[in-house]
Amino acid sequence: MNTMMNTPLTMQVLMDRGPLISPNVEIVSKMRDRVHRYTYADLGKRARQLANALAKLGVKQGDRVGTLAWNGYRHLEIYYAAPCMGAVLHTLNLRLSAEQLAYVINHADDSVICVDEDLLPLIEKIAGEIKNVKHFIVMSNTGEFKTTLAPAHDYDKLLAAESIEFAWPELDENSPMGLCYTSGTTGNPKGVMYTHRSNYIHTITGGLPDLLGLTSTDTIMAVVPMFHANAWGMPYIGTMLGIKQVFPGPTMDGASVCQLIQDEKVTYTGGVPTIWLGVMNELQHSPGKYDLSSLRTMICGGSAPPRAMIDWFEANLGVDFIQAWGMTETSPLGTVCRIKPHMKEWPRDRKLDVKQRAGLPAPGLEIRIVDDNFDEVPHDGQAMGRLLVRGPWIASTYYREEPTSDKFPHGWLDTGDVATIDPEGYMAIADRSKDLVKSGGEWISSVDLENAIMAVPGVAEAAVIAVFHSKWQERPLACVVRKPGADLTKEIIYDHLGKHFANWWMPDEIVFIDSVPKTSVGKFDKKVLRNQFAEHKLETEE
Numbered sequence: 407m408n409t410m411m412n413t414p415l416t417m418q419v420l421m422d423r424g425p426l427i428s429p430n431v432e433i434v435s436k437m438r439d440r441v442h443r444y445t446y447a448d449l450g451k452r453a454r455q456l457a458n459a460l461a462k463l464g465v466k467q468g469d470r471v472g473t474l475a476w477n478g479y480r481h482l483e484i485y486y487a488a489p490c491m492g493a494v495l496h497t498l499n500l501r502l503s504a505e506q507l508a509y510v511i512n513h514a515d516d517s518v519i520c521v522d523e524d525l526l527p528l529i530e531k532i533a534g535e536i537k538n539v540k541h542f543i544v545m546s547n548t549g550e551f552k553t554t555l556a557p558a559h560d561y562d563k564l565l566a567a568e569s570i571e572f573a574w575p576e577l578d579e580n581s582p583m584g585l586c587y588t589s590g591t592t593g594n595p596k597g598v599m600y601t602h603r604s605n606y607i608h609t610i611t612g613g614l615p616d617l618l619g620l621t622s623t624d625t626i627m628a629v630v631p632m633f634h635a636n637a638w639g640m641p642y643i644g645t646m647l648g649i650k651q652v653f654p655g656p657t658m659d660g661a662s663v664c665q666l667i668q669d670e671k672v673t674y675t676g677g678v679p680t681i682w683l684g685v686m687n688e689l690q691h692s693p694g695k696y697d698l699s700s701l702r703t704m705i706c707g708g709s710a711p712p713r714a715m716i717d718w719f720e721a722n723l724g725v726d727f728i729q730a731w732g733m734t735e736t737s738p739l740g741t742v743c744r745i746k747p748h749m750k751e752w753p754r755d756r757k758l759d760v761k762q763r764a765g766l767p768a769p770g771l772e773i774r775i776v777d778d779n780f781d782e783v784p785h786d787g788q789a790m791g792r793l794l795v796r797g798p799w800i801a802s803t804y805y806r807e808e809p810t811s812d813k814f815p816h817g818w819l820d821t822g823d824v825a826t827i828d829p830e831g832y833m834a835i836a837d838r839s840k841d842l843v844k845s846g847g848e849w850i851s852s853v854d855l856e857n858a859i860m861a862v863p864g865v866a867e868a869a870v871i872a873v874f875h876s877k878w879q880e881r882p883l884a885c886v887v888r889k890p891g892a893d894l895t896k897e898i899i900y901d902h903l904g905k906h907f908a909n910w911w912m913p914d915e916i917v918f919i920d921s922v923p924k925t926s927v928g929k930f931d932k933k934v935l936r937n938q939f940a941e942h943k944l945e946t947e948e
Contacts, residue, residue: 414579415606418490420646422574425450428622428648434670435478436655436662437547438524442479446648449479452565453486454572459564460491463541465518467492467575470585472516472539474498474525477632477653480545480561484520485632485641489583489602490574496585497633500525501927502595508535509594510587513806518543520561523551524656530554579603585805586635588734589927597805598734600636607770608737608799609642617742617768618676618705618730620647625670625700627652629663629677630707634927635738638707638730640676660688664696671700678708678928679715683867686718687889701725707732709929710835710853712860713762717754731764731835735819737799741765741773741833762857763834764825771797773833775825780815787828790836790849794818824849841932843872843882850882850911852932855903859884862902864892867922869930870913873942881944884913885935887921894918914946 424431429447465471471488473495475481488495496514498507507528511519512535519539521529523546529536533555542555549560583602587595600608612618618640620626626649628640636642644651652670654663658677663685667675682704689696701723706716707730719727732738743765749757767773775783775791783791796818803809813820824836836842836851843850852870859868867887872880888894896916903912923934 414577414602416577416579416581416602417583417605417609417642418574418577420606420609420642421453421486421490422450424645424648426648431648431650433479433482433651433653435653436657436666437478438656439547444479446645449483449486449645451570453483453490454570455565455568456483456487457491457572457574458568460487460493460518462568463518463559465491465493467577468494468582469518470494470496470514470516472496472498472511472514472519473633474500474519474521474529475545475632476500476522476525476656477628477637478522478655479653480520480522481632482641482645482651482653485636486645489605491572492575492577492581494582494585494599497636499587499589499595499631499633499927500528501925502589504528504532506595508532510597511536512538513594514585514587514597517541520545522656523547526551526553526555577602579606584636586734589634589925589929596807598737598801599805600737600799604737604799605636605639605642608639608739609646611768611770611799612639612739613643613647614769616744616766617739618643619703619744620644620649620674622647622649624673625650625652627654627666627670627672627675629654629658629675629681631927635732635734638676638705638732638738658684660684660686661692664688664698667698667701668696673700674703674705675701676705676707679706679711680924680928682706682711682715682719686715687866689722698723703728705730707738708927710762710764710857712857713758714857714861716761717758727761729761729764731833733821735801735821736771736795739768739799740771740795741767743832746830760830760832763828763832765833766831767795767833768797771795771800773827774818775827775833783827785827785829785831787826787832787834790824790826790851792839793821793823793825793833793835795821841871843870843880845875845878845880845882845910848910852882855882855884855907855911855913858903858906859886859899862894862899864889864894864898866892867930869922869932869935871932871935871939873914873939873944875914875944876947881914881946882911883939883942883944884916885919885922885939886916887919914944 435442520543545561584600628637732740873883875881923931
């Protein structure tokens with residue numbers, strides 16, 4: 407006998423909660439020329455006006471509504487309105503190539519695209535290739551935009567003509583609500599379709615104290631782009647809890663981020679390592695310029711943060727610097743690294759050993775590391791294996807593709823990462839499988855080498871790639887960016903690495919470069935470096 411109500415797990419009840427319980431709490435957006443402020447009450451009304459406007463433009467349940475936008479209040483309104491009216495939010499990665507951008511718009515079959523005015527050229531360039539898009543909605547700060555796109559509508563004028571009343575329809579919890587594409591570093595990007603059920607569970611779980619640990623007393627700033635894996639779910643969690651949200655807009659350099667944290671008294675923020683490197687460099691360059699005493703937590707994901715950076719932020723700002731791991735296919739929350747109670751009295755270095763790891767699996771998820779025979783690898787913190795994950799917010803296939811046994815073996819997602827798990831259950835990414843250096847049949851983790859190099863004073867960035875070697879098959883090449891004015895030599899780096907690694911792990915060569923190429927979501931793009939150094943002859947072979 408069923409004794410519980412079988413109410414559908416849809417995002418409508420979570421998104422309406424913010425305006426209901428926190429109607430007067432602010433939502434702050436940094437624009438290029440000003441700061442925009444309004445409340446959750448305003449958000450709730452405008453989301454319904456947007457739903458009415460989209461319905462009049464012919465958007466029906468299941469239709470894809472694309473966004474090409476920075477982090478801001480209008481983007482949040484689309485996050486809210488599109489799924490709640492039964493449409494599908496499709497966030498477009500504005501750093502994709504023109505070819506890839508056209509591909510994902512056509513593959514998703516977007517019916518409407520909402521675009522920030524300053525990003526219009528990205529869409530205008532491919533307008534002739536995206537013929538299925540029926541309407542373009544321009545989010546303009548002046549209302550006087552010019553575009554070759556047609557038909558084009560002004561976002562705010564559309565909303566102003568609509569009622570603030572809109573009854574969200576009853577939806578099946580397994581109906582689609584969000585579509586994100588992988589960043590497409592190899593081949594075409596692949597789509598991951600989130601359902602109301604998966605995102606509902608992800609949102610509630612993500613707010614738990616041992617995961618992101620947000621509360622209504624926080625002021626949250628998602629620096630991670632809203633066009634990438636739903637900004638790690640932070641806008642949804644923030645709206646569910648009625649938290650003051652701060653959006654950085656298009657300016658995410660170190661100085662702008664520091665200024666916004668200070669001005670809005672941000673307590674909690676999340677972004678990729680390159681963002682925090684920029685913040686750290688700004689604070690080091692301008693000591694005493696900013697008051698960041700409000701900040702209590704920094705979440706870092708996308709790739710492993712250098713140990714030295716974790717230590718610097720915690721020592722100098724007194725924050726809890728937390729590493730998290732996930733991917734588009736995991737909605738994206740997979741693991742979060744929080745120190746267990748019995749570790750709190752450990753020596754600093756031992757705690758940093760833990761904080762360097764990607765963390766413990768979120769409740770509801772299972773993770774495994776296996777060898778090529780699908781057999782479990784020991785959880786000793788040393789043995790490496792393919793990282794598999796499954797759970798209620800993990801993709802079971804890609805959008806418009808049948809599941810394949812290599813990517814979705816036996817009901818699991820093969821992440822493409824190689825990882826270790828220690829006896830305490832903490833997972834650490836050793837590398838992407840394609841980025842591992844396989845030297846003489848043994849694996850070398852480029853991530854471990856990069857983190858160690860980044861701890862050397864004078865190093866701004868470091869990326870390690872595999873380069874062909876006639877005897878050992880592959881050997882590591884370290885590509886290093888000096889900080890301006892730094893007196894940094896190869897010998898200094900080798901001396902530091904020699905204290906931490908066996909000789910056979912040491913890079914065969916160190917080259918100094920101007921900058922490390924970045925992917926569309928701010929990660930180091932090793933594909934570009936591998937192409938650049940494809941014909942490079944190592945000094946050890948000369």
